[in-house]
Every structure is written in C-alpha cells, then in structure tokens.
Amino acid sequence: MQALGIDVLFKGINMQRLLGGLWISLRISLIAVAFSIVLGLVVGVLMAGDNPVIKAVTRVYLEIVRVMPQMVLLFIVFFGTTRVFGWNIEAEIASIIVFTFWGTAEMADLVRGALISIPRHQYESAAALGMEEGQIYRRIIIPQTLRRLIPLSINLVTRMIKTTSLAMMIGVVEVLKVGQQIIEANRKSSPHAAFGVYACVFLLYFAACWPISMFSRYLERKWS
Amino acid sequence: MRKNWIKKTSAAVLGLILTGSLLAGCGSGSGTAAQGADEPQAQETEAEAAGTEAADAAENENAGFRTLEEIQASGKITIGVFSDKSPFGYVDENGEYQGYDVYFGNRIAQDLGVELEYVSTEAASRIEYLQTGKVDIILANFTVTPERAEEVDFALPYMNVALGVVSHNDRVITDLSQITADDQVIVISGTTAETYLTKNNPEIKLQKFDTYATAKSAFENGTGVAWANDNTEVIAFAAENEGYTVGIDSLGSADTIAPAVTKGNETLLNWLNEEIVKLGEEKFFHADYEATLVDTYGPEFEETLVVEGGGQAAAPAQN
Incomplete structure (x- = not known):
C-alpha cells in the first residue's frame, strides 16, 4: 500500500483537506451552474428569436466564449479588473463569474438548438387546434425542449465541475491543488504517492458527477 | 480552395482582434487597485479617473500596493508562497504551510505584529499578484533576475x-x-x-x-x-x-532568492531590508535552514545556500 501512496491519504488531516477542496470545487461550479441555467434559458430564447440585433450580439458573445480559453478569462476577471478598474474581486467570486459567463453561453446555445429543433408544424398544428400562444409554449414546446435539453446540459454541468481545477491558477485551493500539495509534501517519504492521490481525486470527482448523471437519467425516464 | 482561404483569413482576423483586446486589457492597466475595502468612494473615483490617467500609466503602473502603515493599520499581511514546492513552500498533512520561505514569512508577520494570510501562488502568476496588489509580499522561491527587477522590487536576498x-x-x-x-x-x-x-x-x-x-x-x-x-x-x-x-x-x-514587493512600495521594502539585516545578527536564516532544509540538503551545504543578513548582495558577483 505504501508503494502506491494510499497511506499518505490518511496522514494527518489529508482526507479532510481533500474533501474540503472538493467542497470548494463544487461550491464554485454549482453556483455557476445555477446562474448559467437561469441566464442560459433567457439568452437561449432570445437567440432563437427573430431580432437581428440580439442575434448578432449573442453570436459574438458565444464566439468569444468559444475562442477564449477559460484560463485567460480567469486572469482577465481576477487580475485585469484590478488593473483597469481597481476592483478587488475575490478569487472564488472571480471563478464563479468566469464559469457563469462560460456556462451561460453554452447553455444558451443548447436552449437555442433545442428550441429550433421542434418542427414548425407542431406550432401550426397546435394553433390549428385553437391553442393560444401561451398555451402552445406551455403544453407543446417547452416540455419537448426540456426533454431534449437534459442530456446536453448534464454534459455541460459535469464539464464545468471538472474545469474548476483551473481556478488554482488564481489561488483557489480546490481538490486537485490539495492533491498536488499532498504529493509534493510527501515527495521524499513516499515518492509514488502520485498514484494513490490522483486515484483518490478521480474517485472524488466521480462521486460528485455520478449522482448528477443518475438524476438526469431519472428525469429522462420520467418525462419520456 | 477559395472557401478554405476565406475561413483561414477570418480566423486569423478574429484571432488578431482577440489578442489585441486581450493585450489592451492586460497591458493598459493604470494601476488603481483597491487600497482596502474600507475606502469604497476613493475606489470609485479612482476607477472613473482610470481612463483619463492612461497617459500616466507608465509612471503609475503599480499604485495598487499597501504601504507599511496601511498593513499595520489593517492588522493583516498577505504573503504569496508556493503551496507545492517542498521544502521551500508546501502544506503539511495538518494543512499548515511549511518550508524555508514560510519560516521567514511567519517571522515577518510576528515582527510586524499583524495576522498572516498565505496565498497559494503559481510560478507564472507571481508578478501579476504583486502588480495588482493582491499580495503584499511574494516569498515564493523568487530568483532575482534583471527582467523581473523591472516589474517588481526585490529586497535583500536570503538564499543562493x-x-x-x-x-x-x-x-x-x-x-x-x-x-x-x-x-x-x-x-x-x-x-x-x-x-x-x-x-x-x-x-x-x-x-x-x-x-x-x-x-x-x-x-x-x-x-x-x-x-x-x-x-x-x-x-x-x-x-x-x-x-x-x-x-x-x-x-x-x-543568483539569489529574495522577497519581492510591488514596485514602488518603498516603506515595505525598507522595512524588509532592515528586518533581513537585523535577522542576520541572530543567524535567523541558518536556523531556518536547520529547521526546514537540512533534511533534504544535509548540513554541509548550509553555507553554500544560506544568505545571512542580505550579506552577499554587497559582495561582487562571482563569475
């Protein structure tokens, strides 16, 4: 066991520190996810609309998010805002802002995709049955859109949880950083601790993402 | 072919625009970093003035530091260290920062009579942390180089x-x-x-x-x-x-390793220099070596690695 570095996980309060790091990762990503879903729904509906100005603006927004690495966004929000505006944003808040900015764009694109994938004739058939616009959306369009959205957005959520590891670059000590600290602190006494520690970090990420996947399956089955 | 060409060109143009805006975002900082959360009004006016002050940017690039008095008045100092570079700066199994740099950091806070907060920094972001005033001192195994000395101010060295x-x-x-x-x-x-x-x-x-x-x-x-x-x-x-x-x-x-502060933060720099000279009298860095580095390097390299009282800074550089 020592060769694999499992023992270092139980030295001192190392396990607690890893769990604390996981909590920080989850706190950042879940708050960002909550904002992203709400904002993404709004922006996505706007994107699917007909207004050419809104379409152009959201298009530019989406492309910026796609092209810009999240790490660059983190540096801009954390260091750049201090330089240019003098704002002193806390590292965790800066991470939440960046992940929300990113998540909203991707979520909005998913919403737009799901909305326009509903065939035109569904709107027309509903109208022919005498439904009003509100009714059409509530009873026909939104339920189908949500069902199509679920697998896609779960994908996004788990991706956001995993990408929080980038926040270590601006000083947030999240689960992966704690793992690296443990490996390095034991470099002499257990040179192969990397295996055990990274395996543990993997299991922690898995434990965080698996319930979300299960929940999405449950929803898919329930709504099908 | 033609389509491909258009694609490539537009990609290049988009890339250029983004790089440009990025550079503008990072480079044009007029350094009006917050001096503390208790001065919101000062911050606002500073932020408003940021645009017009762009011309003074070069002169005023690092205005975001806290002076010695401000640190003491706030009762807390923030020091950037490595958290995964054993034996210089790392976190032990009890979650405590340890190492050669940290040993010194603890003493700085003790002698200033303030609380201490360590920030985990990465090699690539050390200068940025100082220039934005997000830490007061960097003690992250920072090697003194002429290029870096243009961006930050180094105090007297404490290691070779x-x-x-x-x-x-x-x-x-x-x-x-x-x-x-x-x-x-x-x-x-x-x-x-x-x-x-x-x-x-x-x-x-x-x-x-x-x-x-x-x-x-x-x-x-x-x-x-x-x-x-x-x-x-x-x-x-x-x-x-x-x-x-x-x-x-x-x-x-x-080369030497020294603490670094934001460029222009003279009060803190002078205090650090005096502190390092004063600590030399009690052979502080030898004690530091014996507490943190001796396990890795053995006692015979103590004199090679330790710089006491900033001493060798005055000696001519050996080639």
Whole structure:
C-alpha cells in the first residue's frame, strides 16, 4: 500500500483537506451552474428569436466564449479588473463569474438548438387546434425542449465541475491543488504517492458527477 | 480552395482582434487597485479617473500596493508562497504551510505584529499578484533576475542558487577542467545548466535529456561522468541516492532568492531590508535552514545556500 501512496491519504488531516477542496470545487461550479441555467434559458430564447440585433450580439458573445480559453478569462476577471478598474474581486467570486459567463453561453446555445429543433408544424398544428400562444409554449414546446435539453446540459454541468481545477491558477485551493500539495509534501517519504492521490481525486470527482448523471437519467425516464 | 482561404483569413482576423483586446486589457492597466475595502468612494473615483490617467500609466503602473502603515493599520499581511514546492513552500498533512520561505514569512508577520494570510501562488502568476496588489509580499522561491527587477522590487536576498555538478563517487569532478574530451556531461534541455555550459565551456560534450527522470536514469546507468543542474537539485539528488558526490556546488553566476514587493512600495521594502539585516545578527536564516532544509540538503551545504543578513548582495558577483 505504501508503494502506491494510499497511506499518505490518511496522514494527518489529508482526507479532510481533500474533501474540503472538493467542497470548494463544487461550491464554485454549482453556483455557476445555477446562474448559467437561469441566464442560459433567457439568452437561449432570445437567440432563437427573430431580432437581428440580439442575434448578432449573442453570436459574438458565444464566439468569444468559444475562442477564449477559460484560463485567460480567469486572469482577465481576477487580475485585469484590478488593473483597469481597481476592483478587488475575490478569487472564488472571480471563478464563479468566469464559469457563469462560460456556462451561460453554452447553455444558451443548447436552449437555442433545442428550441429550433421542434418542427414548425407542431406550432401550426397546435394553433390549428385553437391553442393560444401561451398555451402552445406551455403544453407543446417547452416540455419537448426540456426533454431534449437534459442530456446536453448534464454534459455541460459535469464539464464545468471538472474545469474548476483551473481556478488554482488564481489561488483557489480546490481538490486537485490539495492533491498536488499532498504529493509534493510527501515527495521524499513516499515518492509514488502520485498514484494513490490522483486515484483518490478521480474517485472524488466521480462521486460528485455520478449522482448528477443518475438524476438526469431519472428525469429522462420520467418525462419520456 | 477559395472557401478554405476565406475561413483561414477570418480566423486569423478574429484571432488578431482577440489578442489585441486581450493585450489592451492586460497591458493598459493604470494601476488603481483597491487600497482596502474600507475606502469604497476613493475606489470609485479612482476607477472613473482610470481612463483619463492612461497617459500616466507608465509612471503609475503599480499604485495598487499597501504601504507599511496601511498593513499595520489593517492588522493583516498577505504573503504569496508556493503551496507545492517542498521544502521551500508546501502544506503539511495538518494543512499548515511549511518550508524555508514560510519560516521567514511567519517571522515577518510576528515582527510586524499583524495576522498572516498565505496565498497559494503559481510560478507564472507571481508578478501579476504583486502588480495588482493582491499580495503584499511574494516569498515564493523568487530568483532575482534583471527582467523581473523591472516589474517588481526585490529586497535583500536570503538564499543562493547556482549551478552544481554531481558525479559518481569513484571519480569525483571538483573542477570542470577534469572533464576530458572523451567524457560526457548530462544536462536537462532548457535549463540554465545547459545554457551556461554551452556558452562558457563549449569544449565539454553534453548529453541532453528532456525530463528530470530520463536524465536521472541515464546518469545512474553511467552514461555521463557528471550531471549539471541547479545546485539545489543535484545536492538533493546526492543526499537521496547512495554513491554520488556533489564535487562542484556553486558554478556560474550565483543568483539569489529574495522577497519581492510591488514596485514602488518603498516603506515595505525598507522595512524588509532592515528586518533581513537585523535577522542576520541572530543567524535567523541558518536556523531556518536547520529547521526546514537540512533534511533534504544535509548540513554541509548550509553555507553554500544560506544568505545571512542580505550579506552577499554587497559582495561582487562571482563569475
């Protein structure tokens, strides 16, 4: 066991520190996810609309998010805002802002995709049955859109949880950083601790993402 | 073909625009960083003025620091350290920061009579942290270089780094002249050891490896007569592995490691310099070495690595 570095996980309060790091990762990503879903729904509906100005603006927004690495966004929000505006944003808040900015764009694109994938004739058939616009959306369009959205957005959520590891670059000590600290602190006494520690970090990420996947399956089955 | 060309051009243009805006975002900072959360109004006016002050930017680039008085008044100092570079700055199994840099950091806070907060920094973001005033001091094994000295202010040094050469016990190389034309010296590509030997001793045949691990196994298998690297690395290697001796422990231009503060933060810089000189009287950094580094480097390299009282800064640089 020592060769694999499992023992270092139980030295001192190392396990607690890893769990604390996981909590920080989850706190950042879940708050960002909550904002992203709400904002993404709004922006996505706007994107699917007909207004050419809104379409152009959201298009530019989406492309910026796609092209810009999240790490660059983190540096801009954390260091750049201090330089240019003098704002002193806390590292965790800066991470939440960046992940929300990113998540909203991707979520909005998913919403737009799901909305326009509903065939035109569904709107027309509903109208022919005498439904009003509100009714059409509530009873026909939104339920189908949500069902199509679920697998896609779960994908996004788990991706956001995993990408929080980038926040270590601006000083947030999240689960992966704690793992690296443990490996390095034991470099002499257990040179192969990397295996055990990274395996543990993997299991922690898995434990965080698996319930979300299960929940999405449950929803898919329930709504099908 | 034509379509492809259009795609490439538009991609290039988009890339250029983004890089441009990025550079503008990062480079044009007029340094009006917050001086503390208790001055919201001052911050706002500063932020408003930021645009018009762009011309003064060069002069005013690092206005975001806290002076010595402000740190003492706030009752808390923020120090940026490594959290995963044992034995200089790391976190132990109880979640406490430890190491040579941290030992010094603890003393700084104690002598200032303020609370201490460590921020975990990465090598790439150390200068940025100082320039935005997000930490008061960087104590992250920061090697003094002329390029860095233009971006931040270094205090007096507290440690030496130089190159070292480790060799097998049966033929210890204590001088580079002992290396014959048939011998090969192992270096890791891209390190200062490679640059130094290529430039100053072109007659020595180098065997280059990309990673620490491959260089190490090649050296252990007798591929080279010696291995040149940062002296801290070769000393640690010889201490951890039987049968090797560091014949040359200080080669080339000796660099130093020093605390850094935001450029222009004179009150804090002066206090740090006085503190380092004062600590020299009680041999503080020797005690630091004995508490944190002796396990890795052994007692015989104490004098090579430790700089006491900022002492060697005044001595002429050795070549």
